[in-house]
Amino acid sequence: MERLTDHVQVQTRGRGGNHGIVTTSDGLVMIDTPYKPSEALRLREELAGAPPLRYMINTEPHADHWTGNGFFDAPVAAHEGVRRRMLGIDPAEHRARLARLGPGEGDLLEGYRLRPPTLIFTDQMTIHLGAHSFRLIHMPGHTPFQAAVVVEEEGVVFTSDNVFGGVRTWLQEADPEAWLRSLDAIRALGIDTLVPGHGSICNRAYLDTQAEVIREWVGTVREAIDRGLSREEAIEQLSDRPDRFPMASGQEGKAVEVARLNVANLWDFATRTGIHAPNPGDSGAS
Template sequence: MSLRQISAHVHVETAHLGSNNSIVVGTEGLALVDTPHRPTDAMAWRKTVDGFGTTRFVVNTDHHPDHTIGNFWQGGEVVSHRGTRERLLHEAPSHDYLAGLFARIDPEAVALLDTYRVRVPTVVFSDALDLHLADVHLELSFQPGHTANSLIAYVPEDGVVFTGDIVCEAGLPSFQDSRLWDWFDAIEEVASYDFDVLVPGHGEVADRGVLERYRDWGREVVGQVADAIGRGVDREQASAEIRFPDNIHVDTEDYVGYPDDLIEMFQRRSIERIYEDLRERPDLAAR
């Protein structure tokens, strides 16, 4: 664990497999931003969090398992965009999928699956919502980007913005749930905030400079797909040949990552998504 205090009210853990996990500490309780992917990390995280006080809110920045599985082991009300609730209600990972995944990334958690359930948000919003903890608050704003139901969380008292996977310092996440125009627009929206510290979905806590680096990584892969389309390469061939570095799902010195077949699926679906969006909107290659 490498929990770090990044501002007067915010503590961030960046060492978990999956999303970064944050604690916002107010005089009237805590708000968490995203929860651990591995159940054993989630249970340990609960003990850490309880040391700061009582959790009132758990904010999910999107519906993906690496942001939401740990909801089950946390206190408080789960809060999200309404689209995240719908995705978790109707498209949550199956028992068999989780059993196979946990067998690789968290073997001790396989035995927990009989009691685990998907904990869906009970507080949802369409456009914006404020969560108040007395001396500090979070401003939640709907912002499609990494997914159609992504959100941005902002602590104005500290100048801290939480982007979820709208921006990642570690590298590019999957594009499979994105639309390319939203992907670029969301980065511009983050840039419009008055912040000193950016907590990305994955990777180290950063400053405003991460936005241009992240935008450039996206431009690079979009440019490769646009070039393939220009040369008459079909979608299937492009998705078989074009790859971008995956620094999010792979093994590291600290943890075992996803199996190769899942990483390959994410890559293929990402390139297919970009290909389809560029066929619809060729102008996006110039973003």
């Protein structure tokens, strides 16, 4: 892990979402958890001599942010929708997906169980531990159930996948209008150090870039609709749309898939036929 501030360490190079550990005077808090079983177990070994883990927090319902919960022993806090989604997952299917993440990963799942959040909020909640406070704020956008986690004393906010730091943005079930409002809300926090859901640590100015990426995607799909393309034609024609950023680590080779999902969802959003809700446990869901 990489040290970000006196009390915050982050992992931004793993397979799946970023995660962080905050060391308080009364124990540790993990914000999002590793996706790959081998990476979760490695982190558990690294923490063997550390102060006890008191809480985990999940910033969103996609499995690459919460799979690692099951390798640790502490209560989990998240938005109500994250719990609901997780309870809807077939554990056997999830284990099968994890086994496909790499050779030997399936062998590491003995005794593994999903650990859904038990500390639930819908709008906002604060966890106090030692001298630190963790403010969890509902920020819909990338999914309806995103949370920003503000670590007040460190001047750091974990943004969830509402921010992709210099890597490809997934909009497979996004509400782009809510997302842009949430970016404004993150900006209004006045905090300059952002830990994105994927990619590199960034600053407040990057929120403008993230907003541009969302607007560009929406504009591209609207233009396809205006040109008279059908949904399927738009998905085909835009599947190799160039992007200013590369895929996140471990997602190489999924560029066409993510473009197709983005177009399908934005098409439906623009034509008001609804928002896609792919299986949140899908290993491709970022």
